[in-house]
Amino acid sequence: MTFLEDCKLRRWIQWNFNNVYISKTAQLRAFCNACRLRHCLHHRSFAYITVRDRLPRILTKAVDSVHRHMDTFFEEHGQEGVEAEKRAIYLLAKLRNEVQTDKPALPLTDGLPDVDLWNEYLEQQQARLDKDEHPSWFKSPWLYMECYMYRRIQESLQLNPPMCDFDVFNEAKTQSFVGSQQAIIALCTYFLEITKKIEGFKDTQLKAELLLLMQVALWGNKCDLSISAGQDNSQSFNPLATLESLKPFILVDDFECVWELLINNKKNKTSETTCARIDIVLDNSGFELVTDLVLADFLITSQLADVIHFHGKSIPWFVSDTTKKDFDWTLKKMKEANHMQMSTCGMMWEKNVKQGIWIYHDHLFWTGPHEFCDMSVVAHDLYIELQKSNLIFFKGDLNYRKLTGDRKWNYTVSFDTALRGFQPAALCSLRTLKADIQVGLKPGQGEQLDVSDSEWMTSGRYGVIQFSGAYQK
Ligand SMILES: O=P(O)(O)OC[C@@]1(O)O[C@H](CO)[C@@H](O)[C@@H]1O
Numbered sequence: 363m364t365f366l367e368d369c370k371l372r373r374w375i376q377w378n379f380n381n382v383y384i385s386k387t388a389q390l391r392a393f394c395n396a397c398r399l400r401h402c403l404h405h406r407s408f409a410y411i412t413v414r415d416r417l418p419r420i421l422t423k424a425v426d427s428v429h430r431h432m433d434t435f436f437e438e439h440g441q442e443g444v445e446a447e448k449r450a451i452y453l454l455a456k457l458r459n460e461v462q463t464d465k466p467a468l469p470l471t472d473g474l475p476d477v478d479l480w481n482e483y484l485e486q487q488q489a490r491l492d493k494d495e496h497p498s499w500f501k502s503p504w505l506y507m508e509c510y511m512y513r514r515i516q517e518s519l520q521l522n523p524p525m526c527d528f529d530v531f532n533e534a535k536t537q538s539f540v541g542s543q544q545a546i547i548a549l550c551t552y553f554l555e556i557t558k559k560i561e562g563f564k565d566t567q568l569k570a571e572l573l574l575l576m577q578v579a580l581w582g583n584k585c586d587l588s589i590s591a592g593q594d595n596s597q598s599f600n601p602l603a604t605l606e607s608l609k610p611f612i613l614v615d616d617f618e619c620v621w622e623l624l625i626n627n628k629k630n631k632t633s634e635t636t637c638a639r640i641d642i643v644l645d646n647s648g649f650e651l652v653t654d655l656v657l658a659d660f661l662i663t664s665q666l667a668d669v670i671h672f673h674g675k676s677i678p679w680f681v682s683d684t685t686k687k688d689f690d691w692t693l694k695k696m697k698e699a700n701h702m703q704m705s706t707c708g709m710m711w712e713k714n715v716k717q718g719i720w721i722y723h724d725h726l727f728w729t730g731p732h733e734f735c736d737m738s739v740v741a742h743d744l745y746i747e748l749q750k751s752n753l754i755f756f757k758g759d760l761n762y763r764k765l766t767g768d769r770k771w772n773y774t775v776s777f778d779t780a781l782r783g784f785q786p787a788a789l790c791s792l793r794t795l796k797a798d799i800q801v802g803l804k805p806g807q808g809e810q811l812d813v814s815d816s817e818w819m820t821s822g823r824y825g826v827i828q829f830s831g832a833y834q835k
């Protein structure tokens with residue numbers, strides 16, 4: 363086919379696609395292929411198994427959590443509280459039925475500030491389908507529907523005061539922290555030993571400790587209650603003891619890029635006025651949050667950073683993601699711990715917050731439906747804020763899916779390409795693989811893993827330290 367013929371064919375396909383002259387199913391498949399978003403159409407896909415099995419289990423646990431709270435609510439709010447809980451349980455059970463029977467997604471009605479954004483997104487999804495078709499749990503993009511479920515959980519509570527601030531995942535998150543005590547003690551003990559000697563450290567020693575603590579923060583991402591559908595998966599052993607054995611499971615290791623950026627920043631700091639800022643887009647509370655706080659403290663103590671900005675979630679999200687309440691509770695529990703190393707860290711961290719060295723944000727964008735390449739338009743204020751950073755760490759799998767748009771990329775597509783223009787600053791993903799999407803691999807690397815370990819993309823056994831530095835300020 364000549365170049366001219368190829369161009370004509372492409373124009374014809376595009377014209378047909380735009381003019382919907384192709385059958386509905388072919389259109390939907392063409393839509394899937396064109397945007398390569400992952401839907402649940404394929405009954406063996408991880409997306410399908412998630413929506414069919416895991417999301418209903420998470421909703422059942424949410425109902426159980428509200429149920430278990432009934433007595434407390436009666437004591438606090440009397441019969442009005444009990445009635446509110448019953449209505450919330452009804453809405454959660456209705457949501458579970460909608461998921462299991464592939465009902466159409468519904469507009470939100472709870473009046474929270476992001477309602478219009480969510481409902482406009484729903485309208486955009488609808489506009490891509492025929493009039494008699496509707497965005498639904500098994501036919502619409504997995505990323506959107508999974509985020510939408512957590513926003514509907516919030517609606518179930520928001521519509522029934524005084525349930526608005528109830529966190530259906532709170533028990534699971536606090537249990538995850540309590541169950542990880544030994545690992546937290548081991549990590550804090552190690553970290554405090556570093557802080558005693560760090561003044562005399564050469565750059566090579568700083569580099570070695572940064573690598574170690576970034577790996578601890580990477581593997582801390584295994585402790586995620588969405589993948590376990592709420593089943594406890596605390597960190598039960600010393601996280602430092604397994605780092606060496608886990609190294610082969612790091613599929614992309616851009617640590618050197620991160621180190622070069624940070625140490626050059628530190629050396630080139632012109633004056634005391636220039637402030638080296640690092641942002642951490644948080645993921646799960648519990649043990650993973652503690653690994654992030656230790657990493658953040660190391661970045662300050664080593665003078666690789668002067669200020670750390672944390673970004674958490676504004677509502678309970680993907681079961682274990684960190685909210686402001688979780689962040690504050692974790693610092694308080696650390697400080698109150700009856701173990702010296704934990705309480706010492708907790709007091710240091712509370713001081714960092716009080717002195718403005720650590721700053722916490724929870725922009726609504728992080729609990730919205732959008733991929734990160736939409737941020738500069740949908741949440742321009744947040745994009746501008748992130749442009750002030752020297753380096754942004756993105757923790758976890760959901761952030762990785764939103765960074766790369768949850769497309770079915772080929773394994774060897776570059777990370778920069780998959781970001782599709784999302785470049786507020788240099789960024790580094792610390793992610794354990796728990797969804798079937800991965801970019802930036804070497805030729806043959808993904809195919810080899812397909813053969814050696816069929817679950818390599820979803821088991822959480824593998825991880826990446828993946829950097830993108832080409833950005834326009
Ligand atoms: O972002 P995290 O906590 O690392 O993982 C979130 C997660 O468990 O939830 C989704 C599947 O339900 C996937 O994105 C991923 O498996």
Ligand SMILES: [Mn+2]
Nearest residue numbers: 645646680683
């Ligand atoms: Mn998470």
